[in-house]
Amino acid sequence: MRRTHFPKAFTPDLGWADVTPKPLFMNRRALMAGGAAALAAGALPRAALAAWEDDWTGGEEIAASRFSTDEEPNSLDEITNYNNFFEFGTGKEDPARNADALTTEPWEITVDGLVENPGTYDLAELVGGLPLEERIYRLRCVEAWSMVIPWVGFELRTLLDRIGVRPEARFVGFETLVRPEEMPGQRRGILEWPYRDGLRLDEARNPLTIMATGLYREPLPNVNGAPIRLVVPWKYGFKSIKSIVRITLTEEQPVCTWNQQNPREYGFYSNVNPNVDHPRWSQATERRIGGGLFNSRQPTQMFNGYEEYVADLYAGMDLSEHF
Amino acid sequence: MSLAQRLNIALRRVPIWLVYLVGALPPVWYLYLGATGGLGVEPIAALEHALGLLGLQMMVATLAVTPLRRLTGVSLLRFRRAMGLVTFYYISCHLLVWLVLDVQAPARIWADIVERPYITVGMAGFAAMIPLAVTSNDRAVRKLGPRRWARLHRLTYVAALAGAVHFLLLVRAWPLEPLLYLAAILGLLALRLGRRRGARA
Numbered sequence: 037m038r039r040t041h042f043p044k045a046f047t048p049d050l051g052w053a054d055v056t057p058k059p060l061f062m063n064r065r066a067l068m069a070g071g072a073a074a075l076a077a078g079a080l081p082r083a084a085l086a087a088w089e090d091d092w093t094g095g096e097e098i099a100a101s102r103f104s105t106d107e108e109p110n111s112l113d114e115i116t117n118y119n120n121f122f123e124f125g126t127g128k129e130d131p132a133r134n135a136d137a138l139t140t141e142p143w144e145i146t147v148d149g150l151v152e153n154p155g156t157y158d159l160a161e162l163v164g165g166l167p168l169e170e171r172i173y174r175l176r177c178v179e180a181w182s183m184v185i186p187w188v189g190f191e192l193r194t195l196l197d198r199i200g201v202r203p204e205a206r207f208v209g210f211e212t213l214v215r216p217e218e219m220p221g222q223r224r225g226i227l228e229w230p231y232r233d234g235l236r237l238d239e240a241r242n243p244l245t246i247m248a249t250g251l252y253r254e255p256l257p258n259v260n261g262a263p264i265r266l267v268v269p270w271k272y273g274f275k276s277i278k279s280i281v282r283i284t285l286t287e288e289q290p291v292c293t294w295n296q297q298n299p300r301e302y303g304f305y306s307n308v309n310p311n312v313d314h315p316r317w318s319q320a321t322e323r324r325i326g327g328g329l330f331n332s333r334q335p336t337q338m339f340n341g342y343e344e345y346v347a348d349l350y351a352g353m354d355l356s357e358h359f
Numbered sequence: 360m361s362l363a364q365r366l367n368i369a370l371r372r373v374p375i376w377l378v379y380l381v382g383a384l385p386p387v388w389y390l391y392l393g394a395t396g397g398l399g400v401e402p403i404a405a406l407e408h409a410l411g412l413l414g415l416q417m418m419v420a421t422l423a424v425t426p427l428r429r430l431t432g433v434s435l436l437r438f439r440r441a442m443g444l445v446t447f448y449y450i451s452c453h454l455l456v457w458l459v460l461d462v463q464a465p466a467r468i469w470a471d472i473v474e475r476p477y478i479t480v481g482m483a484g485f486a487a488m489i490p491l492a493v494t495s496n497d498r499a500v501r502k503l504g505p506r507r508w509a510r511l512h513r514l515t516y517v518a519a520l521a522g523a524v525h526f527l528l529l530v531r532a533w534p535l536e537p538l539l540y541l542a543a544i545l546g547l548l549a550l551r552l553g554r555r556r557g558a559r560a
Contacts, residue, residue: 114400126534329402
Protein backbone atom coordinates (compact mmCIF):
# COMPACT_ATOMS: atom_id res chain seq x y z
CA MET A 37 0.00 0.00 0.00
CA ARG A 38 2.59 2.45 -1.06
CA ARG A 39 1.46 6.06 -1.05
CA THR A 40 2.94 8.75 -3.16
CA HIS A 41 1.52 11.67 -1.21
CA PHE A 42 1.11 12.10 2.47
CA PRO A 43 -2.57 12.81 3.21
CA LYS A 44 -2.88 16.55 3.76
CA ALA A 45 -5.50 16.06 6.47
CA PHE A 46 -2.87 14.78 8.85
CA THR A 47 -0.14 17.25 8.05
CA PRO A 48 -0.19 19.64 11.00
CA ASP A 49 0.61 22.74 9.00
CA LEU A 50 2.22 23.79 5.76
CA GLY A 51 5.14 21.59 4.80
CA TRP A 52 8.15 22.45 2.71
CA ALA A 53 6.29 21.45 -0.45
CA ASP A 54 4.04 24.43 0.07
CA VAL A 55 6.87 26.90 0.13
CA THR A 56 8.30 28.46 -2.99
CA PRO A 57 11.60 26.70 -3.61
CA LYS A 58 14.59 28.88 -2.84
CA PRO A 59 16.08 28.78 -6.36
CA LEU A 60 12.78 29.84 -7.90
CA PHE A 61 12.48 32.56 -5.33
CA MET A 62 16.01 33.71 -6.07
CA ASN A 63 15.25 33.41 -9.75
CA ARG A 64 12.20 35.63 -9.37
CA ARG A 65 14.45 38.25 -7.84
CA ALA A 66 16.74 37.92 -10.82
CA LEU A 67 13.74 38.43 -13.06
CA MET A 68 12.92 41.63 -11.30
CA ALA A 69 16.52 42.75 -11.24
CA GLY A 70 17.17 42.85 -14.96
CA GLY A 71 15.21 42.27 -18.17
CA ALA A 72 17.97 40.70 -20.27
CA ALA A 73 19.06 38.41 -17.49
CA ALA A 74 15.46 37.39 -17.10
CA LEU A 75 15.26 36.06 -20.63
CA ALA A 76 18.36 33.97 -20.16
CA ALA A 77 16.99 32.76 -16.88
CA GLY A 78 14.00 31.27 -18.62
CA ALA A 79 15.95 28.04 -19.04
CA LEU A 80 16.86 27.97 -15.39
CA PRO A 81 13.92 26.76 -13.33
CA ARG A 82 14.10 23.07 -14.16
CA ALA A 83 17.77 22.65 -13.25
CA ALA A 84 17.39 24.94 -10.31
CA LEU A 85 14.45 22.95 -9.02
CA ALA A 86 16.42 19.72 -9.26
CA ALA A 87 19.22 21.32 -7.30
CA TRP A 88 16.74 22.42 -4.72
CA GLU A 89 15.29 18.94 -4.43
CA ASP A 90 18.77 17.71 -3.74
CA ASP A 91 18.93 20.09 -0.84
CA TRP A 92 18.35 17.70 2.04
CA THR A 93 16.73 20.22 4.35
CA GLY A 94 14.10 21.10 1.78
CA GLY A 95 15.28 24.66 2.07
CA GLU A 96 14.39 24.77 5.74
CA GLU A 97 16.23 26.79 8.33
CA ILE A 98 18.10 24.76 10.94
CA ALA A 99 17.24 26.34 14.28
CA ALA A 100 19.48 26.31 17.34
CA SER A 101 18.14 24.53 20.43
CA ARG A 102 18.14 25.21 24.14
CA PHE A 103 18.77 21.47 24.60
CA SER A 104 22.23 21.69 23.02
CA THR A 105 25.23 21.31 25.28
CA ASP A 106 27.90 23.97 25.17
CA GLU A 107 30.60 21.30 25.37
CA GLU A 108 33.00 21.19 22.44
CA PRO A 109 31.69 18.80 19.76
CA ASN A 110 33.92 16.00 18.49
CA SER A 111 35.35 16.53 15.05
CA LEU A 112 33.60 15.14 11.98
CA ASP A 113 36.65 12.93 11.52
CA GLU A 114 36.19 11.40 14.98
CA ILE A 115 32.43 11.00 14.62
CA THR A 116 32.68 9.28 11.25
CA ASN A 117 35.64 7.01 12.01
CA TYR A 118 34.81 5.41 15.32
CA ASN A 119 31.44 3.87 16.03
CA ASN A 120 29.39 0.72 16.27
CA PHE A 121 27.15 -0.17 13.34
CA PHE A 122 27.20 -3.97 13.33
CA GLU A 123 25.49 -4.12 9.92
CA PHE A 124 28.88 -3.04 8.56
CA GLY A 125 31.05 -5.19 10.82
CA THR A 126 31.91 -5.54 14.50
CA GLY A 127 35.09 -3.40 14.51
CA LYS A 128 34.88 0.28 15.44
CA GLU A 129 36.41 1.23 12.12
CA ASP A 130 34.44 -1.25 9.98
CA PRO A 131 31.48 1.12 9.44
CA ALA A 132 33.82 3.81 8.12
CA ARG A 133 35.32 1.26 5.72
CA ASN A 134 32.09 -0.36 4.52
CA ALA A 135 29.20 2.08 4.83
CA ASP A 136 29.89 4.05 1.65
CA ALA A 137 28.36 1.24 -0.40
CA LEU A 138 24.92 1.81 1.12
CA THR A 139 22.30 3.26 -1.22
CA THR A 140 20.09 5.70 0.64
CA GLU A 141 18.10 7.01 -2.30
CA PRO A 142 15.33 6.15 -2.74
CA TRP A 143 14.45 5.49 0.88
CA GLU A 144 11.09 4.27 2.05
CA ILE A 145 9.75 3.94 5.55
CA THR A 146 6.86 1.69 6.49
CA VAL A 147 4.61 3.04 9.21
CA ASP A 148 2.32 0.45 10.75
CA GLY A 149 0.67 -0.84 13.90
CA LEU A 150 -1.57 1.40 15.95
CA VAL A 151 -1.47 4.47 13.71
CA GLU A 152 -4.08 6.51 11.83
CA ASN A 153 -2.00 6.68 8.65
CA PRO A 154 -0.34 3.36 8.01
CA GLY A 155 1.56 2.96 4.77
CA THR A 156 4.90 3.00 3.06
CA TYR A 157 6.18 6.49 2.45
CA ASP A 158 9.04 8.05 0.66
CA LEU A 159 11.35 9.62 3.25
CA ALA A 160 10.97 13.22 2.07
CA GLU A 161 7.22 12.83 1.99
CA LEU A 162 7.11 11.41 5.52
CA VAL A 163 9.35 13.92 7.24
CA GLY A 164 9.36 16.95 4.92
CA GLY A 165 8.43 20.17 6.68
CA LEU A 166 8.98 18.92 10.22
CA PRO A 167 10.89 21.65 12.05
CA LEU A 168 14.64 21.00 11.93
CA GLU A 169 16.95 21.88 14.79
CA GLU A 170 20.60 21.43 15.55
CA ARG A 171 20.95 19.36 18.72
CA ILE A 172 24.42 19.15 20.17
CA TYR A 173 24.14 16.10 22.40
CA ARG A 174 26.44 13.97 24.47
CA LEU A 175 26.49 10.36 23.26
CA ARG A 176 27.47 7.68 25.77
CA CYS A 177 28.24 4.21 24.45
CA VAL A 178 27.55 1.21 26.70
CA GLU A 179 31.26 0.37 26.18
CA ALA A 180 32.19 3.38 28.33
CA TRP A 181 33.35 5.80 25.65
CA SER A 182 31.56 9.01 24.71
CA MET A 183 31.40 11.85 22.22
CA VAL A 184 29.64 15.18 21.73
CA ILE A 185 27.74 15.24 18.43
CA PRO A 186 26.03 18.11 16.59
CA TRP A 187 23.01 16.30 15.13
CA VAL A 188 20.42 17.94 12.93
CA GLY A 189 16.93 16.55 13.22
CA PHE A 190 13.35 17.00 14.33
CA GLU A 191 11.58 15.92 17.49
CA LEU A 192 10.14 12.43 17.15
CA ARG A 193 6.86 13.64 18.63
CA THR A 194 6.27 15.87 15.60
CA LEU A 195 6.46 12.79 13.37
CA LEU A 196 4.25 10.80 15.75
CA ASP A 197 1.65 13.56 15.49
CA ARG A 198 1.87 13.44 11.74
CA ILE A 199 1.35 9.68 11.49
CA GLY A 200 -1.41 9.83 14.09
CA VAL A 201 -0.84 7.57 17.10
CA ARG A 202 -3.95 5.66 18.18
CA PRO A 203 -4.82 5.93 21.88
CA GLU A 204 -4.14 2.24 22.63
CA ALA A 205 -0.49 2.57 21.57
CA ARG A 206 2.04 2.48 24.42
CA PHE A 207 5.31 1.80 22.63
CA VAL A 208 7.05 2.66 19.41
CA GLY A 209 9.38 0.19 17.73
CA PHE A 210 11.90 0.75 14.93
CA GLU A 211 13.69 -1.45 12.43
CA THR A 212 16.91 -0.95 10.50
CA LEU A 213 17.26 -1.79 6.83
CA VAL A 214 18.21 -5.39 5.93
CA ARG A 215 20.30 -5.43 2.77
CA PRO A 216 23.15 -7.94 3.03
CA GLU A 217 24.44 -7.01 -0.46
CA GLU A 218 25.37 -3.60 0.90
CA MET A 219 25.72 -4.44 4.58
CA PRO A 220 28.48 -7.08 4.98
CA GLY A 221 27.81 -7.56 8.69
CA GLN A 222 24.38 -8.95 7.80
CA ARG A 223 25.90 -11.80 5.81
CA ARG A 224 26.71 -13.44 9.13
CA GLY A 225 24.57 -14.06 12.17
CA ILE A 226 26.43 -11.64 14.42
CA LEU A 227 23.03 -10.47 15.66
CA GLU A 228 19.49 -11.37 14.70
CA TRP A 229 18.63 -9.09 11.78
CA PRO A 230 16.91 -6.74 11.30
CA TYR A 231 18.28 -4.65 14.13
CA ARG A 232 15.33 -3.52 16.22
CA ASP A 233 14.82 -1.15 19.08
CA GLY A 234 12.06 0.76 20.73
CA LEU A 235 10.87 3.21 23.34
CA ARG A 236 7.96 3.69 25.66
CA LEU A 237 5.65 6.24 24.06
CA ASP A 238 6.27 8.86 26.76
CA GLU A 239 10.02 8.48 26.18
CA ALA A 240 9.42 8.85 22.45
CA ARG A 241 7.41 12.02 23.03
CA ASN A 242 10.07 13.61 25.26
CA PRO A 243 11.37 16.72 23.47
CA LEU A 244 14.95 15.43 23.79
CA THR A 245 14.13 12.45 21.54
CA ILE A 246 14.90 13.30 17.94
CA MET A 247 15.09 11.71 14.53
CA ALA A 248 18.38 12.86 13.06
CA THR A 249 18.81 13.42 9.34
CA GLY A 250 21.92 15.58 9.52
CA LEU A 251 25.28 16.03 11.18
CA TYR A 252 27.34 19.21 11.31
CA ARG A 253 24.58 20.84 9.21
CA GLU A 254 25.20 18.41 6.34
CA PRO A 255 23.22 15.28 5.40
CA LEU A 256 23.77 12.42 7.83
CA PRO A 257 26.74 10.31 6.64
CA ASN A 258 26.04 6.63 5.88
CA VAL A 259 28.40 5.56 8.63
CA ASN A 260 26.25 7.32 11.24
CA GLY A 261 22.94 5.83 10.11
CA ALA A 262 21.85 7.65 6.96
CA PRO A 263 19.41 8.76 5.91
CA ILE A 264 17.48 8.81 9.17
CA ARG A 265 18.14 7.56 12.68
CA LEU A 266 16.88 7.88 16.20
CA VAL A 267 18.84 9.85 18.83
CA VAL A 268 17.94 9.35 22.49
CA PRO A 269 20.72 11.14 24.36
CA TRP A 270 20.00 9.85 27.89
CA LYS A 271 20.24 6.21 26.83
CA TYR A 272 23.26 4.12 25.80
CA GLY A 273 24.09 4.63 22.14
CA PHE A 274 22.75 1.31 20.86
CA LYS A 275 19.19 2.47 21.61
CA SER A 276 19.58 5.17 18.96
CA ILE A 277 18.78 2.89 16.04
CA LYS A 278 20.19 3.75 12.60
CA SER A 279 19.01 3.68 8.97
CA ILE A 280 15.36 3.21 9.92
CA VAL A 281 12.91 1.58 7.48
CA ARG A 282 9.99 0.75 9.76
CA ILE A 283 8.17 2.50 12.57
CA THR A 284 5.56 0.44 14.42
CA LEU A 285 3.24 1.60 17.18
CA THR A 286 2.27 -1.17 19.58
CA GLU A 287 0.53 -1.93 22.82
CA GLU A 288 3.22 -4.42 23.82
CA GLN A 289 6.89 -3.70 24.47
CA PRO A 290 8.71 -4.13 21.15
CA VAL A 291 11.62 -6.51 20.66
CA CYS A 292 14.99 -4.78 21.07
CA THR A 293 17.92 -6.56 19.45
CA TRP A 294 20.51 -6.30 22.22
CA ASN A 295 17.95 -7.06 24.90
CA GLN A 296 16.93 -10.14 22.91
CA GLN A 297 20.54 -11.20 22.41
CA ASN A 298 21.53 -10.88 26.07
CA PRO A 299 18.77 -9.71 28.45
CA ARG A 300 21.05 -9.91 31.47
CA GLU A 301 23.40 -7.33 29.99
CA TYR A 302 21.09 -5.07 28.00
CA GLY A 303 17.78 -3.95 29.47
CA PHE A 304 14.85 -2.52 27.54
CA TYR A 305 15.45 0.90 29.07
CA SER A 306 19.27 1.04 28.93
CA ASN A 307 19.35 4.49 30.47
CA VAL A 308 22.83 5.84 31.11
CA ASN A 309 23.36 5.15 34.80
CA PRO A 310 26.76 5.30 36.52
CA ASN A 311 25.38 3.35 39.49
CA VAL A 312 24.29 0.26 37.59
CA ASP A 313 27.20 -1.58 36.06
CA HIS A 314 27.05 -3.58 32.90
CA PRO A 315 28.21 -7.08 33.93
CA ARG A 316 31.33 -6.61 31.85
CA TRP A 317 32.04 -2.91 32.20
CA SER A 318 31.87 -0.47 35.05
CA GLN A 319 29.62 2.40 33.99
CA ALA A 320 30.97 4.81 36.59
CA THR A 321 33.35 6.56 34.21
CA GLU A 322 33.77 7.13 30.50
CA ARG A 323 36.46 8.16 28.08
CA ARG A 324 35.62 11.08 25.82
CA ILE A 325 36.96 10.30 22.36
CA GLY A 326 39.62 12.66 21.07
CA GLY A 327 41.97 12.94 24.05
CA GLY A 328 44.75 10.84 22.57
CA LEU A 329 46.93 8.21 24.20
CA PHE A 330 47.03 9.82 27.63
CA ASN A 331 43.35 10.75 27.80
CA SER A 332 41.84 10.48 31.28
CA ARG A 333 38.44 9.12 32.22
CA GLN A 334 35.65 11.37 33.41
CA PRO A 335 32.70 10.53 35.66
CA THR A 336 29.55 9.39 33.85
CA GLN A 337 26.49 11.47 34.69
CA MET A 338 23.07 10.10 35.63
CA PHE A 339 20.93 9.93 32.47
CA ASN A 340 24.03 11.17 30.66
CA GLY A 341 23.49 14.63 32.18
CA TYR A 342 19.86 14.93 31.03
CA GLU A 343 18.36 14.11 34.41
CA GLU A 344 16.34 17.33 34.70
CA TYR A 345 14.47 16.52 31.49
CA VAL A 346 13.88 12.80 31.84
CA ALA A 347 14.04 11.71 35.49
CA ASP A 348 10.23 12.11 35.79
CA LEU A 349 9.73 9.39 33.20
CA TYR A 350 11.11 6.85 35.66
CA ALA A 351 9.68 8.17 38.95
CA GLY A 352 9.09 5.33 41.38
CA MET A 353 10.93 2.74 39.27
CA ASP A 354 13.82 0.70 40.64
CA LEU A 355 16.45 1.50 38.03
CA SER A 356 18.72 -1.34 39.07
CA GLU A 357 15.90 -3.71 38.18
CA HIS A 358 14.60 -1.80 35.14
CA PHE A 359 18.06 -1.16 33.77
CA MET B 360 67.58 -34.35 1.44
CA SER B 361 63.99 -33.51 2.28
CA LEU B 362 62.60 -29.99 2.36
CA ALA B 363 62.16 -30.23 6.12
CA GLN B 364 65.81 -31.17 6.57
CA ARG B 365 66.96 -28.33 4.38
CA LEU B 366 64.73 -25.92 6.29
CA ASN B 367 66.10 -27.18 9.59
CA ILE B 368 69.67 -26.60 8.42
CA ALA B 369 68.80 -23.07 7.36
CA LEU B 370 67.00 -22.42 10.65
CA ARG B 371 70.06 -23.53 12.61
CA ARG B 372 71.88 -20.51 11.19
CA VAL B 373 69.27 -18.09 12.57
CA PRO B 374 70.52 -16.69 15.85
CA ILE B 375 68.05 -16.85 18.74
CA TRP B 376 68.67 -13.25 19.71
CA LEU B 377 67.02 -12.29 16.42
CA VAL B 378 63.70 -13.65 17.75
CA TYR B 379 64.05 -11.45 20.83
CA LEU B 380 65.00 -8.42 18.78
CA VAL B 381 62.27 -8.72 16.17
CA GLY B 382 59.78 -9.75 18.86
CA ALA B 383 60.59 -6.66 20.92
CA LEU B 384 59.76 -4.21 18.15
CA PRO B 385 55.94 -4.37 17.56
CA PRO B 386 54.84 -2.93 20.93
CA VAL B 387 57.29 -0.06 20.51
CA TRP B 388 55.98 0.53 17.00
CA TYR B 389 52.34 0.46 18.19
CA LEU B 390 53.14 2.88 21.01
CA TYR B 391 54.68 5.25 18.48
CA LEU B 392 51.62 4.92 16.22
CA GLY B 393 49.28 5.50 19.13
CA ALA B 394 51.11 8.64 20.18
CA THR B 395 51.14 10.06 16.64
CA GLY B 396 47.54 9.38 15.58
CA GLY B 397 48.28 6.19 13.63
CA LEU B 398 45.89 4.07 15.70
CA GLY B 399 42.77 6.09 15.01
CA VAL B 400 40.78 8.40 17.25
CA GLU B 401 40.69 6.02 20.28
CA PRO B 402 44.36 5.00 20.60
CA ILE B 403 44.13 3.60 24.15
CA ALA B 404 41.63 0.88 23.25
CA ALA B 405 43.38 0.29 19.93
CA LEU B 406 46.80 -0.15 21.57
CA GLU B 407 45.40 -2.43 24.27
CA HIS B 408 43.64 -4.54 21.66
CA ALA B 409 46.65 -4.71 19.34
CA LEU B 410 48.95 -5.89 22.14
CA GLY B 411 46.46 -8.49 23.32
CA LEU B 412 46.17 -9.85 19.79
CA LEU B 413 49.95 -9.96 19.41
CA GLY B 414 50.14 -11.98 22.61
CA LEU B 415 47.49 -14.44 21.41
CA GLN B 416 49.17 -14.82 18.02
CA MET B 417 52.57 -15.51 19.60
CA MET B 418 50.91 -17.92 22.00
CA VAL B 419 49.38 -19.84 19.08
CA ALA B 420 52.75 -19.88 17.31
CA THR B 421 54.50 -21.20 20.43
CA LEU B 422 51.92 -23.94 20.88
CA ALA B 423 52.35 -24.89 17.22
CA VAL B 424 56.05 -25.68 17.56
CA THR B 425 55.63 -29.27 18.77
CA PRO B 426 52.80 -30.32 16.37
CA LEU B 427 54.69 -28.68 13.49
CA ARG B 428 57.74 -30.80 14.19
CA ARG B 429 55.70 -33.96 14.53
CA LEU B 430 53.64 -33.39 11.42
CA THR B 431 56.24 -31.89 9.08
CA GLY B 432 59.60 -32.53 10.65
CA VAL B 433 60.36 -28.78 10.70
CA SER B 434 61.79 -27.96 14.10
CA LEU B 435 61.49 -24.55 15.73
CA LEU B 436 62.31 -26.04 19.10
CA ARG B 437 65.44 -23.89 19.46
CA PHE B 438 63.28 -20.78 19.32
CA ARG B 439 60.45 -21.92 21.55
CA ARG B 440 61.78 -20.46 24.77
CA ALA B 441 62.28 -17.08 23.08
CA MET B 442 58.80 -17.30 21.58
CA GLY B 443 57.28 -18.02 24.97
CA LEU B 444 59.11 -15.13 26.57
CA VAL B 445 58.06 -12.78 23.77
CA THR B 446 54.46 -13.90 24.38
CA PHE B 447 54.90 -13.02 28.05
CA TYR B 448 56.35 -9.65 27.07
CA TYR B 449 53.35 -8.83 24.82
CA ILE B 450 50.84 -9.81 27.46
CA SER B 451 52.76 -7.78 30.07
CA CYS B 452 52.57 -4.74 27.78
CA HIS B 453 48.86 -5.42 27.22
CA LEU B 454 48.30 -5.54 30.99
CA LEU B 455 50.39 -2.43 31.54
CA VAL B 456 48.36 -0.43 29.00
CA TRP B 457 45.18 -1.60 30.70
CA LEU B 458 46.48 -0.55 34.13
CA VAL B 459 48.19 2.72 33.29
CA LEU B 460 46.34 4.14 30.28
CA ASP B 461 42.92 2.50 30.41
CA VAL B 462 41.67 1.92 33.97
CA GLN B 463 43.89 4.54 35.58
CA ALA B 464 42.21 4.48 39.00
CA PRO B 465 44.04 1.92 41.20
CA ALA B 466 40.90 1.44 43.31
CA ARG B 467 39.03 0.16 40.27
CA ILE B 468 41.64 -2.37 39.27
CA TRP B 469 40.89 -4.89 42.00
CA ALA B 470 37.13 -4.37 41.60
CA ASP B 471 37.44 -5.08 37.88
CA ILE B 472 39.50 -8.22 38.47
CA VAL B 473 36.93 -9.57 40.92
CA GLU B 474 33.72 -8.45 39.24
CA ARG B 475 34.33 -8.78 35.52
CA PRO B 476 34.65 -12.39 34.39
CA TYR B 477 36.67 -11.53 31.29
CA ILE B 478 39.21 -9.67 33.41
CA THR B 479 39.26 -12.45 36.03
CA VAL B 480 40.01 -15.01 33.32
CA GLY B 481 42.58 -12.74 31.65
CA MET B 482 44.40 -12.14 34.93
CA ALA B 483 44.37 -15.87 35.69
CA GLY B 484 46.01 -16.46 32.33
CA PHE B 485 48.65 -13.86 33.05
CA ALA B 486 49.25 -15.32 36.53
CA ALA B 487 49.75 -18.75 34.96
CA MET B 488 52.47 -17.28 32.74
CA ILE B 489 54.51 -15.83 35.60
CA PRO B 490 56.01 -19.15 36.85
CA LEU B 491 56.70 -20.04 33.21
CA ALA B 492 58.69 -16.87 32.66
CA VAL B 493 60.51 -17.23 35.98
CA THR B 494 61.58 -20.82 35.22
CA SER B 495 62.51 -20.18 31.61
CA ASN B 496 66.27 -20.31 32.29
CA ASP B 497 68.59 -23.33 32.23
CA ARG B 498 69.27 -23.10 35.95
CA ALA B 499 65.56 -23.54 36.73
CA VAL B 500 65.40 -26.58 34.44
CA ARG B 501 68.36 -28.14 36.28
CA LYS B 502 66.96 -27.28 39.68
CA LEU B 503 63.47 -28.62 38.99
CA GLY B 504 64.58 -31.58 36.95
CA PRO B 505 63.21 -32.11 33.43
CA ARG B 506 60.09 -34.04 34.49
CA ARG B 507 58.88 -31.49 37.06
CA TRP B 508 59.88 -28.64 34.79
CA ALA B 509 57.85 -30.12 31.91
CA ARG B 510 54.86 -30.70 34.18
CA LEU B 511 55.03 -27.11 35.43
CA HIS B 512 55.19 -25.84 31.88
CA ARG B 513 51.86 -27.44 31.04
CA LEU B 514 50.57 -24.21 32.60
CA THR B 515 51.08 -22.89 29.06
CA TYR B 516 47.87 -24.70 28.11
CA VAL B 517 46.00 -22.98 30.94
CA ALA B 518 47.35 -19.59 29.90
CA ALA B 519 46.50 -20.12 26.24
CA LEU B 520 42.95 -21.24 26.98
CA ALA B 521 42.47 -18.35 29.41
CA GLY B 522 43.66 -15.93 26.73
CA ALA B 523 41.21 -17.21 24.13
CA VAL B 524 38.30 -17.29 26.58
CA HIS B 525 39.21 -13.77 27.77
CA PHE B 526 38.90 -12.54 24.17
CA LEU B 527 35.60 -14.35 23.61
CA LEU B 528 34.13 -12.98 26.85
CA LEU B 529 34.95 -9.37 26.16
CA VAL B 530 33.43 -8.99 22.71
CA ARG B 531 29.79 -8.16 22.10
CA ALA B 532 27.63 -10.50 20.03
CA TRP B 533 29.46 -13.25 18.05
CA PRO B 534 32.24 -11.87 15.87
CA LEU B 535 34.37 -14.47 14.10
CA GLU B 536 37.86 -13.46 15.28
CA PRO B 537 37.83 -14.67 18.91
CA LEU B 538 36.17 -17.91 17.83
CA LEU B 539 39.03 -18.52 15.40
CA TYR B 540 41.65 -18.04 18.12
CA LEU B 541 39.77 -20.33 20.47
CA ALA B 542 39.45 -22.95 17.73
CA ALA B 543 43.18 -22.73 16.91
CA ILE B 544 44.19 -23.15 20.54
CA LEU B 545 41.73 -25.99 21.17
CA GLY B 546 42.98 -27.66 18.00
CA LEU B 547 46.63 -27.40 19.04
CA LEU B 548 45.81 -28.78 22.48
CA ALA B 549 43.73 -31.61 20.99
CA LEU B 550 46.74 -32.70 18.88
CA ARG B 551 48.70 -33.17 22.08
CA LEU B 552 45.88 -35.00 23.83
CA GLY B 553 45.54 -37.43 20.96
CA ARG B 554 49.26 -38.17 21.08
CA ARG B 555 49.32 -38.75 24.80
CA ARG B 556 46.45 -41.25 24.54
CA GLY B 557 48.15 -42.85 21.58
CA ALA B 558 51.43 -43.18 23.50
CA ARG B 559 49.70 -44.95 26.35
CA ALA B 560 47.82 -47.38 24.17
